[in-house]
Amino acid sequence: MSVSEITVGEGAYGVTLRGEEVWTTLVHTGVVARLAGGEVERLDLEAPESRPSVMVTAPDGAVWFTRSGDNSIGKIVDGVVSKVAVGGSPYGVCVGPDGAMWFTVMDADLIGRVGADGVVSEFAIGTAGGFPAYITSGGGDLWFTLNAGNAIGRMAVDGVVTTYPLPTEAAGPVGISAGPDGVWFVEILAGQVGRIGRDGVITEFPLADRGAKPHAVVATADGGCWVTLWGSSALVRLDAAGGVRETVALGDGAEPHGLAVADDGSVWVALEKGSVAHIQPQE
Known part of the structure; x- marks a missing residue:
C-alpha cells in the first residue's frame, strides 16, 4: 500500500x-473542504461553532453533513450551503433504505429523518442516555451504535426500535457500517471490532492493541471492513472472518477519524492533524 497526504x-x-x-469536514473551524484535481477548495460555513462532523453523499449528488455544534444538518448543492434545524446535537448521518437522510441526535436519544421535501421527523430510541453515534442502512433497516448504552440499535423506517446489548461491558461502540453479510461496528473503549448479523447475533474480534481506540469503520464488498485506529494512528483491514489482513501506519499524531472506500479499492482517511490521507493498493 502507498500512502499520500x-x-x-x-x-x-x-x-x-x-x-x-x-x-x-473541518470540525474545529466550521469549514467543509473539497478535493478535486489536486486542488483544495474550502467552503466557510460562517459558523465557527457549528462543528461539521460526519458526511455522506446522496444519490442525487448532494453532500450532507451533521453540524453538532449548532443543532442542524448541512447540505451542499452546486457549492451552495443550506441547513435544516433538528432537535438536538446530530452526529451520524446516512442515506436510508427509503432514500431519505437519516441521522442520530446524540444528546436527545433520537433518530431523525429528513425527507425529500425537507420535512424533519424524529423518533425516540427508547434508551435514556444511550448517546446514539454513527448510523448506517442495511437490509431495509437503520442500524446505529449506542455509545453510552453499550448496544447496537436497529430501527425500521416506521420508527420501531430493537436494541442488542453488547457482550463486552463498557465497550463504547462508535462507528458502524452495513456489509453484504452483516453490520460491522467498532468498540472504542474495548479495542474491538464487532459484527452483528440480521438475526441479531453479535461476534466480537479483539484487536492486538486493545488501546488502539477504533473509531470509524467502512464495510467492503468482500465481506470485510476497514477501520481507523484513532489511538494508534493507523488503519487496519479485516477479512470476512474478522482477521486483520493489513495494517497501515499513518504517522504519530495523525488522529484518523472518518474514512471512505473508492470504487478502485483505495481508501481516503481524514486525519485530525490537518490532512486527508489516500491509501492505494500496490500495482
Missing part, C-alpha cells in the same frame, strides 16, 4: 466521495 486544514474529521471529488 493532502493538507486541508486543522480538524479533518468526516469524509465522503462524490465521483472524483473527496469531501471532508
Whole structure:
C-alpha cells in the first residue's frame, strides 16, 4: 500500500466521495473542504461553532453533513450551503433504505429523518442516555451504535426500535457500517471490532492493541471492513472472518477519524492533524 497526504486544514474529521471529488469536514473551524484535481477548495460555513462532523453523499449528488455544534444538518448543492434545524446535537448521518437522510441526535436519544421535501421527523430510541453515534442502512433497516448504552440499535423506517446489548461491558461502540453479510461496528473503549448479523447475533474480534481506540469503520464488498485506529494512528483491514489482513501506519499524531472506500479499492482517511490521507493498493 502507498500512502499520500493532502493538507486541508486543522480538524479533518468526516469524509465522503462524490465521483472524483473527496469531501471532508473541518470540525474545529466550521469549514467543509473539497478535493478535486489536486486542488483544495474550502467552503466557510460562517459558523465557527457549528462543528461539521460526519458526511455522506446522496444519490442525487448532494453532500450532507451533521453540524453538532449548532443543532442542524448541512447540505451542499452546486457549492451552495443550506441547513435544516433538528432537535438536538446530530452526529451520524446516512442515506436510508427509503432514500431519505437519516441521522442520530446524540444528546436527545433520537433518530431523525429528513425527507425529500425537507420535512424533519424524529423518533425516540427508547434508551435514556444511550448517546446514539454513527448510523448506517442495511437490509431495509437503520442500524446505529449506542455509545453510552453499550448496544447496537436497529430501527425500521416506521420508527420501531430493537436494541442488542453488547457482550463486552463498557465497550463504547462508535462507528458502524452495513456489509453484504452483516453490520460491522467498532468498540472504542474495548479495542474491538464487532459484527452483528440480521438475526441479531453479535461476534466480537479483539484487536492486538486493545488501546488502539477504533473509531470509524467502512464495510467492503468482500465481506470485510476497514477501520481507523484513532489511538494508534493507523488503519487496519479485516477479512470476512474478522482477521486483520493489513495494517497501515499513518504517522504519530495523525488522529484518523472518518474514512471512505473508492470504487478502485483505495481508501481516503481524514486525519485530525490537518490532512486527508489516500491509501492505494500496490500495482
